[in-house]
Amino acid sequence: MSAHRAPRRRRSLRDVPVRVLLCLGLLLGFGAVGTMAYWTDTGTLTGGSFTAGTLDVGLDAALAGPGGTYAATTFAAGNLVPGESAAFTLQVKNLGSVPFTYTARGTSSGELATSTSATSAQRLQLTVKVGSTGSTTGAESTHDRVGSCSASGTQTYSGPLGATDTSVVPTAQTIATGGTQNVCLLVTLPSAAPNALQGKSATTTLVVDAKQVGAP
Amino acid sequence: MTEQPGSARPAPGRARVAAGLAADGVLWVGALLGLAGLVLVVAGWLLGTTALVVRSGSMEPTIGTGALALARPVAARDVEVGDVVSVVAPSGQRVTHRVVGLRRDGEVARLTLRGDANSRPDAEPYTVSAVDRVVVAVPVAGRVVAVLSSPVGRGLSVAVLGGAVAVRAAVRRRRGGTAVQGRHAATTSALLVAGAVLLPGVASGGAPANTLASFTDTATATSATFAAHAVVSQAQPGCADVNGVLVLGNVARVSWTQVDRAYEYTWELRTTSTGALVASGVVGTGAAAGSPVSVDIGTALLGTADSYQVVVRARLAGTPAWVATTTTSTAVRRQTVAILGVSVRCGA
Numbered sequence: 001m002s003a004h005r006a007p008r009r010r011r012s013l014r015d016v017p018v019r020v021l022l023c024l025g026l027l028l029g030f031g032a033v034g035t036m037a038y039w040t041d042t043g044t045l046t047g048g049s050f051t052a053g054t055l056d057v058g059l060d061a062a063l064a065g066p067g068g069t070y071a072a073t074t075f076a077a078g079n080l081v082p083g084e085s086a087a088f089t090l091q092v093k094n095l096g097s098v099p100f101t102y103t104a105r106g107t108s109s110g111e112l113a114t115s116t117s118a119t120s121a122q123r124l125q126l127t128v129k130v131g132s133t134g135s136t137t138g139a140e141s142t143h144d145r146v147g148s149c150s151a152s153g154t155q156t157y158s159g160p161l162g163a164t165d166t167s168v169v170p171t172a173q174t175i176a177t178g179g180t181q182n183v184c185l186l187v188t189l190p191s192a193a194p195n196a197l198q199g200k201s202a203t204t205t206l207v208v209d210a211k212q213v214g215a216p
Numbered sequence: 217m218t219e220q221p222g223s224a225r226p227a228p229g230r231a232r233v234a235a236g237l238a239a240d241g242v243l244w245v246g247a248l249l250g251l252a253g254l255v256l257v258v259a260g261w262l263l264g265t266t267a268l269v270v271r272s273g274s275m276e277p278t279i280g281t282g283a284l285a286l287a288r289p290v291a292a293r294d295v296e297v298g299d300v301v302s303v304v305a306p307s308g309q310r311v312t313h314r315v316v317g318l319r320r321d322g323e324v325a326r327l328t329l330r331g332d333a334n335s336r337p338d339a340e341p342y343t344v345s346a347v348d349r350v351v352v353a354v355p356v357a358g359r360v361v362a363v364l365s366s367p368v369g370r371g372l373s374v375a376v377l378g379g380a381v382a383v384r385a386a387v388r389r390r391r392g393g394t395a396v397q398g399r400h401a402a403t404t405s406a407l408l409v410a411g412a413v414l415l416p417g418v419a420s421g422g423a424p425a426n427t428l429a430s431f432t433d434t435a436t437a438t439s440a441t442f443a444a445h446a447v448v449s450q451a452q453p454g455c456a457d458v459n460g461v462l463v464l465g466n467v468a469r470v471s472w473t474q475v476d477r478a479y480e481y482t483w484e485l486r487t488t489s490t491g492a493l494v495a496s497g498v499v500g501t502g503a504a505a506g507s508p509v510s511v512d513i514g515t516a517l518l519g520t521a522d523s524y525q526v527v528v529r530a531r532l533a534g535t536p537a538w539v540a541t542t543t544t545s546t547a548v549r550r551q552t553v554a555i556l557g558v559s560v561r562c563g564a
Binding site: 098 | 272273274335336339431432433434435436437438439440441442443444445446447476477478532534535537538539541
């Protein structure tokens with residue numbers, strides 16, 4: 001500070017700092033309230049994150065990247081006699097950087113699943129249990145295979161599959177980023193399967209639909 | 217201030233000059249942001265535009281995450297496939313995606329939307345009578361607006377701008393200048409600050425809204441083959457004449473090899489000439505694969521004819537309805553030995 005300061009004089013509106021500070025005060029009051037009337041949009045701006053990541057659902061660690069079909073070669077059983085069943089574990093994985101929810105639907109083709117010589121209860125059956133793993137005792141050669149899903153988890157479907165989409169996981173399941181969920185798939189040839197199904201075969205296709213958490 | 221122009225004052229120190237320049241810089245940034253805010257406000261008044269902060273990236277590369285999209289309302293009848301529109305889903309969440317399917321129904325349209333980065337459309341179509349159609353998207357601007365509109369951001373921006381104005385005014389005063397220049401400086405500062413403060417106010421008033429460009433992905437798993445068993449027929453049975461203690465005990469032993477432990481066999485004794493069923497039975501249940509299975513055809517089983525076929529059919533022991541499609545057979549016959557009696561022998 002210089003020693004030769006001009007004498008202080010009284011502040012007035014013409015002073016820069018006073019005026020600007022007053023303007024600030026006025027605008028703060030105006031800005032917060034005045035604009036509310038002009039827009040009637042929904043949704044709040046405060047809060048919420050930016051998610052510039054990827055959403056990627058994988059099956060048994062395959063299918064990185066969008067879409068794709070995974071040949072689950074172990075999801076099969078030959079020489080099924082009526083009453084036999086086999087269980088498998090399918091891992092649904094979150095390979096992307098955002099958490100997602102998924103549902104799943106299934107179809108089957110082939111006479112073992114669709115033959116009109118059998119009722120729907122007599123054809124190949126599928127039971128789906130999320131959060132569970134599948135295991136099978138017995139062997140194909142001894143015709144005594146019994147599949148079962150572990151006690152944990154929730155059964156989401158049990159019944160036949162046909163040519164049109166059947167929802168096998170109707171309730172959205174959440175998987176966090178980098179997470180995995182086991183799904184037990186239990187395939188059964190009912191004891192009541194008629195002779196017409198001898199030697200017939202079928203393949204099953206499952207489609208997992210994933211979407212971002214919070215998406216409608 | 218009643219300073220005389222050109223009065224002798226000490227030149228401002230370097231620190232003060234730097235502070236003045238920094239304050240100037242801050243006020244310029246504030247001014248530009250303020251101008252942007254004013255533009256948004258005016259566009260909103262004149263055109264009804266809505267500013268959208270894009271919070272995720274399923275519209276990439278067209279609209280990046282953190283972009284600020286400007287959308288204006290259009291009637292449902294003016295929406296075309298290919299437009300990028302913003303709708304509010306029943307959940308209250310706003311979604312901004314491209315129209316890939318469109319079905320009109322009078323004044324209303326059913327839109328199927330899909331993000332440019334998604335492999336499949338949104339799960340549900342949206343039925344609307346009017347939508348906000350995106351006109352332009354400015355990258356990164358959404359992040360700026362989000363920061364400025366947060367409570368912390370608003371407080372900071374007001375404090376920083378206020379401080380900059382005060383510093384600038386103080387520096388100017390120290391450096392001297394006319395009263396008129398001082399008033400111009402004050403007015404300019406006030407306008408700059410007005411815009412900068414108005415932008416956060418506009419933002420929190422609800423004009424820029426959050427929108428998701430929400431991601432989806434689909435994965436398909438196909439099984440290999442599930443196949444049912446087919447019952448396999450046994451090989452042609454062999455036949456052996458087996459003699460008992462008495463002639464009456466002479467039997468024809470028909471035998472074959474067990475194909476599968478799970479099988480059993482039905483055998484039928486039928487007359488060769490008419491095929492009439494004379495006797496039948498089940499044999500071989502539980503026999504190990506590869507072990508011999510046999511049935512003894514004795515005189516007690518015979519009817520009146522002389523010539524018979526033994527017909528063997530395999531089936532699943534656990535599910536008797538599942539039978540082999542073919543049978544195998546061998547011939548046996550009645551043999552009468554004078555005085556001694558009747559035997560059953562192999563062969564026709």
